[in-house]
Amino acid sequence: MQVLTSPGRPAGDEPVSDTPEPEGAARLRVLLAAALGPLVTGYAVVATLLALVSLTAERTVFSTGGVLLAAGPGWLAAHQVQIGIGGHPLGMLPLLPTIGVVALVARTASGAVQRLGCSGPRQAIPLVATISGAHLLFGLLIALLSLGAPVRVNPALGALVPAAVAAFGAAIGVVRRCGLPGVIAERLDPLAVRGLRAGLLGLSALLLAGALTLTVATALSARTVSDLFEPSLGSSFGLFLLSVLYLPNAVVAAMSFVSGPGFSIGDLDVHLAGYRGGSVPGVPLLGGIPEHAAAWWPVLLVLPLVVGLLVGWSVRAVDDDPAARIRVVVVAGAVVGFGCVVLGTLAGGRLGDGPFDPVSVPVGVASIVAFCWIVIPAGFVAFFAGAHSAVAPPSSLEVEEPAEEEESSEEIEETEDSDEAVEDAVDESEEPEASETSEDAEDFDAEADAELGLELPEDEPVETPADAASEEPEAAEEEPEAVTESTADSVDEKPAEDDR
Numbered sequence: 327m328q329v330l331t332s333p334g335r336p337a338g339d340e341p342v343s344d345t346p347e348p349e350g351a352a353r354l355r356v357l358l359a360a361a362l363g364p365l366v367t368g369y370a371v372v373a374t375l376l377a378l379v380s381l382t383a384e385r386t387v388f389s390t391g392g393v394l395l396a397a398g399p400g401w402l403a404a405h406q407v408q409i410g411i412g413g414h415p416l417g418m419l420p421l422l423p424t425i426g427v428v429a430l431v432a433r434t435a436s437g438a439v440q441r442l443g444c445s446g447p448r449q450a451i452p453l454v455a456t457i458s459g460a461h462l463l464f465g466l467l468i469a470l471l472s473l474g475a476p477v478r479v480n481p482a483l484g485a486l487v488p489a490a491v492a493a494f495g496a497a498i499g500v501v502r503r504c505g506l507p508g509v510i511a512e513r514l515d516p517l518a519v520r521g522l523r524a525g526l527l528g529l530s531a532l533l534l535a536g537a538l539t540l541t542v543a544t545a546l547s548a549r550t551v552s553d554l555f556e557p558s559l560g561s562s563f564g565l566f567l568l569s570v571l572y573l574p575n576a577v578v579a580a581m582s583f584v585s586g587p588g589f590s591i592g593d594l595d596v597h598l599a600g601y602r603g604g605s606v607p608g609v610p611l612l613g614g615i616p617e618h619a620a621a622w623w624p625v626l627l628v629l630p631l632v633v634g635l636l637v638g639w640s641v642r643a644v645d646d647d648p649a650a651r652i653r654v655v656v657v658a659g660a661v662v663g664f665g666c667v668v669l670g671t672l673a674g675g676r677l678g679d680g681p682f683d684p685v686s687v688p689v690g691v692a693s694i695v696a697f698c699w700i701v702i703p704a705g706f707v708a709f710f711a712g713a714h715s716a717v718a719p720p721s722s723l724e725v726e727e728p729a730e731e732e733e734s735s736e737e738i739e740e741t742e743d744s745d746e747a748v749e750d751a752v753d754e755s756e757e758p759e760a761s762e763t764s765e766d767a768e769d770f771d772a773e774a775d776a777e778l779g780l781e782l783p784e785d786e787p788v789e790t791p792a793d794a795a796s797e798e799p800e801a802a803e804e805e806p807e808a809v810t811e812s813t814a815d816s817v818d819e820k821p822a823e824d825d826r
Contacts, residue, residue, distance in 0.1 A: 353442060360438035360453060361460035364431045364492070371426075372404060373397035379567065382560035398468040399477045405465070405488040406672060410478045417675030418685045420571035421578075424491065424672070431457060431495030439503040450500040457496045462489035520644050521654040525661025528637040528700050532662065533669075535629040536581030543580075543614030551613035569611035576611050578673035579687060582666075584626050585699060587691045589674075592682045598623045605681050630699040637700055638707025651708040659701040663693040 377393050380386050399409050404423035409416050435450075435457060444450045462485050469484025544551060555562045579589040588597025594604030594615070601619035606612050641654045670689035677683045 356438050356441050357453060357456045360434050361456045363434050364427070364457070364495075365460060365464050367430060368404065368427055369397055369401050372400040372423075375567065376400060379560075379564050382563045384558055384560050396477070399472060399479060402465060402468055402479055402484055402488065405461075405491045407465070407479060407483050407487045408675070411678075412476055414678040415676040416678065418575070418673075418677045419675065421574035421672060422571045425574065427491060428495040428498065431492050432499035435496040435499030436503055439500045444500070444504055447500075447504045450504045454493055454496040454500065458489045458493040461492035462486070465489065517644065517650055517654050518657055520641065521657025522661055524637050524641050524654060524658035524704075525665070525700075527640060528633055528658055528662045528704075529665040531633040531636055532581050532585065532630065532666075532696065532699075533577060535584050535633060536579075537577045539584050539626065539629070540576055540580040540614065543616075544611075547614045551610045554608055554610045554613050565610055569609055572609070572611055575673040578669045582670065582687045582692045585630050585692060586627070586695050587688045589685075589687050591685050592677075592680075598626065607682050630696075631703055634699050634701075634703030635707055638704030639711065641704070641708050642712040644708075644712075646713045648709045648712060651712050652705055655701055655704045655708050658704065659697040662700045663697040666693045666696045 373393055376396055377388070380388050380393060403409055403416075403419050404427055406419050406424050408419070435453060438453055439450055442449070442453065444453070465488035466481060466485035469479040469481040472479045472484075473481075555565055582589050583596060583598070586598050588595065590596070591606060591612075592604050593602065594606060595602040596615065601616075603617070606615055637658055638655065641651055641658070644651055644654050667689045670687035670692055674686040675684065677685050
């Protein structure tokens with residue numbers, strides 16, 4: 327055992343070199359890593375793309391310092407900050423880098439929340455504020471360095487817009503780790519939450535319809551698209567990279583075209599109800615734009631109609647009340663309309679001062695039309711395809727009537743029986759009273775006869791009312807004989823008087 331321990335020091339007293347780091351220092355290190363990680367990674371990606379373009383392009387001189395300096399405005403453009411090139415505004419910025427920035431920040435924030443052990447939304451607020459503040463300071467620094475350069479940026483926009491984008495991405499990253507969806511669901515109406523989900527489903531389906539339309543249009547114009555690429559490798563790579571970066575913008579424009587309002591590039595105006603020609607930039611991504619209108623374009627309205635039916639089918643079983651399902655559909659339509667406003671605003675913008683300026687999507691009309699495409703078909707499906715309150719069939723009503731009649735007859739019989747019982751009780755109670763009254767009347771008559779001196783013969787018994795009643799028929803039978811005798815005597819006596 328002395329081989330494992332020193333002879334002059336007892337076992338267990340060896341100094342530990344890896345002491346645990348204090349909690350405050352570890353927390354600060356995680357926050358700094360979450361704040362600087364997206365900045366360094368995003369800047370490095372932009373600088374790499376610029377280096378590839380400069381290396382492959384013809385008649386260009388590659389410079390490391392020039393690429394690093396040019397990556398600053400490129401980093402701001404990836405955060406949707408409008409920049410000025412030689413005094414010409416560039417506001418139509420690619421959406422694909424912005425989507426990448428949001429995804430990168432969200433992933434970083436999610437990992438930081440897990441390492442910090444945040445269990446609630448309030449504990450994640452410092453993390454979101456740190457990431458957003460770092461982007462604000464870095465954007466402000468780049469904007470200040472660009473003053474006096476050919477590529478200029480407004481310092482206010484350079485500071486605030488990246489901070490807002492970073493805060494949005496960080497909120498997405500911490501929303502599930504901290505249980506924020508459950509907190510929001512508890513505070514909101516369940517029907518409203520279901521409407522939000524249905525609205526996101528409808529917006530995604532509309533974007534999918536736009537992507538499908540763009541793909542078909544590009545495939546049908548494959549020859550035109552191939553002619554737009556330059557013969558040289560460097561120029562072709564630059565055009566291909568530009569088309570890929572602006573691909574989400576084209577999908578949003580195609581979604582607006584399928585819905586009805588369409589889009590415009592300078593003098594060019596394309597929508598389902600009409601067409602106004604104009605010049606188009608020589609980018610392969612725009613090779614599918616038609617040169618004239620077609621009579622079959624209104625057939626594309628089937629796509630948003632199918633989306634509305636899909637949303638209605640998804641909420642048909644939300645509630646048994648049809649009015650509640652209509653509320654869910656209205657919330658979903660509002661979400662889709664608001665999403666069209668945001669996406670349409672980000673997809674367009676200023677494109678210099680030339681013939682292609684501006685590139686725009688009519689966000690006001692597009693939001694109203696998208697709302698109607700969701701609410702009308704979805705409301706129809708949700709109302710008629712869902713459950714309704716059951717109505718009692720006529721047969722059940724017919725069966726219930728005899729039962730009611732039987733009950734009423736039973737009640738009547740019970741009342742009659744009770745009445746008869748009451749009458750019997752009354753008769754029984756009255757019979758003794760009647761006998762008592764008859765006895766009292768006989769006593770009264772006897773006393774009256776005694777007072778008047780009317781005494782009956784001693785040999786004749788006193789007749790009771792019962793004996794008198796029994797002797798009355800015999801007296802009635804004897805009366806005719808007496809009458810006949812008296813009449814006969816009277817008849818026999820009259821001739822004797824006449825003889826006298």
